[in-house]
Amino acid sequence: MVSLTDEMIHAIREIKVFPLATASADGTPNVAPMGAVFVAAPDTIWIMDNYMNKTMQNVKENKKAALYVYGAGVKGCFQIKGDVSVVSSGEQYEKAKELVESIKPGLPKRSLVILSITEVFSCMPGSDAGKKIL
Numbered sequence: 366m367v368s369l370t371d372e373m374i375h376a377i378r379e380i381k382v383f384p385l386a387t388a389s390a391d392g393t394p395n396v397a398p399m400g401a402v403f404v405a406a407p408d409t410i411w412i413m414d415n416y417m418n419k420t421m422q423n424v425k426e427n428k429k430a431a432l433y434v435y436g437a438g439v440k441g442c443f444q445i446k447g448d449v450s451v452v453s454s455g456e457q458y459e460k461a462k463e464l465v466e467s468i469k470p471g472l473p474k475r476s477l478v479i480l481s482i483t484e485v486f487s488c489m490p491g492s493d494a495g496k497k498i499l
C-alpha cells in the first residue's frame with residue numbers, strides 16, 4: 366500500500382465527482398461517476414455504494430479498481446489504483462454511513478467500497494505523462 370501526499374488528499378477533498386474504473390473478470394472495462402468518495406486514511410479511500418450496478422458486480426469478481434483526480438481548483442492530475450474490498454457492516458461501514466448521511470441524507474448506503482491504494486500515476490500532459498508517482 367502507498368500513502369497519498371497532503372496535496373493529493375487536499376485535491377480529493379476539492380473534487381466533487383470521480384470517474385471510477387473497474388473491470389469484470391473477463392476484462393470488460395466499466396467507468397462510472399462517484400461523488401461519495403472520501404479519504405479515510407492516506408492509503409485508503411472509501412466510496413459509498415448507493416446505486417452501483419456493474420461497478421459492484423465487477424469489484425466482486427475483480428478487486429482491481431482505479432480513479433483519477435482532476436478538476437477545477439486542483440493542481441495536477443493523478444490516477445489512483447488499488448485493491449477493493451466491500452463491507453456492509455462493521456466500524457468502517459457505520460462511520461462512512463454517518464458521513465454520507467451528514468452530507469446528503471436519505472441515500473441508500475448499501476455497502477462500502479474500500480480502495481486500498483497500491484499505486485499513483487501522473488496524468489498531466491508533458492514529459493512526466495503517465496509516470497508512477499507513488
Ligand SMILES: Cc1cc2nc3c(=O)[nH]c(=O)nc-3n(C[C@H](O)[C@H](O)[C@H](O)COP(=O)(O)O)c2cc1C
Pocket residue numbers: 382395396397398399400401402412413414415416417418419420421
Ligand atoms: C455526479 C454523480 C455522482 C454519483 N455518485 C455516486 C456514488 O457516490 N455512489 C454510487 O453508488 N453511485 C453514484 N452515482 C450513480 C452511479 O454512477 C450510477 O448509478 C451508475 O449507473 C452506476 O453505474 P455502474 O453500472 O457502472 O455501476 C453518481 C452519479 C452521478 C451522476
